[in-house]
Amino acid sequence: MPEQRTLLADEAATEGFGQVLARFTRGQGIITLSGDLGTGKTTLSRGLIRACGHQGAVKSPTFTLLEPYQFGTQRVMHFDLYRLEDPEELEFLGFRDYLDDNTLCLIEWPEKALTALPTIDLQLSLTYLENDQRLVSWRAGSDHGETISQALIAHYRP
Numbered sequence: 437m438p439e440q441r442t443l444l445a446d447e448a449a450t451e452g453f454g455q456v457l458a459r460f461t462r463g464q465g466i467i468t469l470s471g472d473l474g475t476g477k478t479t480l481s482r483g484l485i486r487a488c489g490h491q492g493a494v495k496s497p498t499f500t501l502l503e504p505y506q507f508g509t510q511r512v513m514h515f516d517l518y519r520l521e522d523p524e525e526l527e528f529l530g531f532r533d534y535l536d537d538n539t540l541c542l543i544e545w546p547e548k549a550l551t552a553l554p555t556i557d558l559q560l561s562l563t564y565l566e567n568d569q570r571l572v573s574w575r576a577g578s579d580h581g582e583t584i585s586q587a588l589i590a591h592y593r594p
């Protein structure tokens with residue numbers, strides 16, 4: 437499938453995209469978020485994590501590399517790999533343990549660990565537009581990702 441995209445008019449729309457995405461993931465898979473600093477990767481993640489039921493702040497795991505969120509038996513692992521020095525460090529974060537049906541991995545800066553990542557279900561990419569708008573584009577890398585992608589297309593169809 438070709439790349440799909442939609443416009444995010446403001447910060448609320450970016451959080452809203454995360455909320456919508458939360459529904460379609462069914463709480464599992466690997467979703468990466470690419471894009472320059474400040475394009476809204478953490479903002480989108482916040483929308484998703486709040487939609488899963490988290491009520492507190494969603495801080496950027498810039499220094500910890502990983503922030504876990506537990507919702508009963510379900511969990512969301514929020515990674516920010518910007519400061520990862522070597523892809524192999526991912527193993528020290530226990531990454532293999534998070535690849536199960538009850539875990540959704542959200543990964544900012546996947547470029548820092550591409551050689552260590554398994555199949556990415558959905559690759560998101562954010563870019564700046566004028567007037568604080570953003571463009572989000574996505575590409576599926578698995579059947580699960582394709583299901584999510586189709587649901588997003590249907591949701592954001594003009």
Ligand code: ADP
Nearest residue numbers: 446447450473474475476477478479568569570
């Ligand atoms: P990243 O994680 O990609 O570095 P953040 O989500 O931390 O980016 O920051 C995005 C910044 O841009 C925030 O300060 C937010 O208020 C601002 N912003 C302005 N317009 C938008 C938009 N349309 N979508 C997302 N963030 C926006």
Ligand code: MG
Nearest residue numbers: 477478496544
């Ligand atoms: Mg961020």
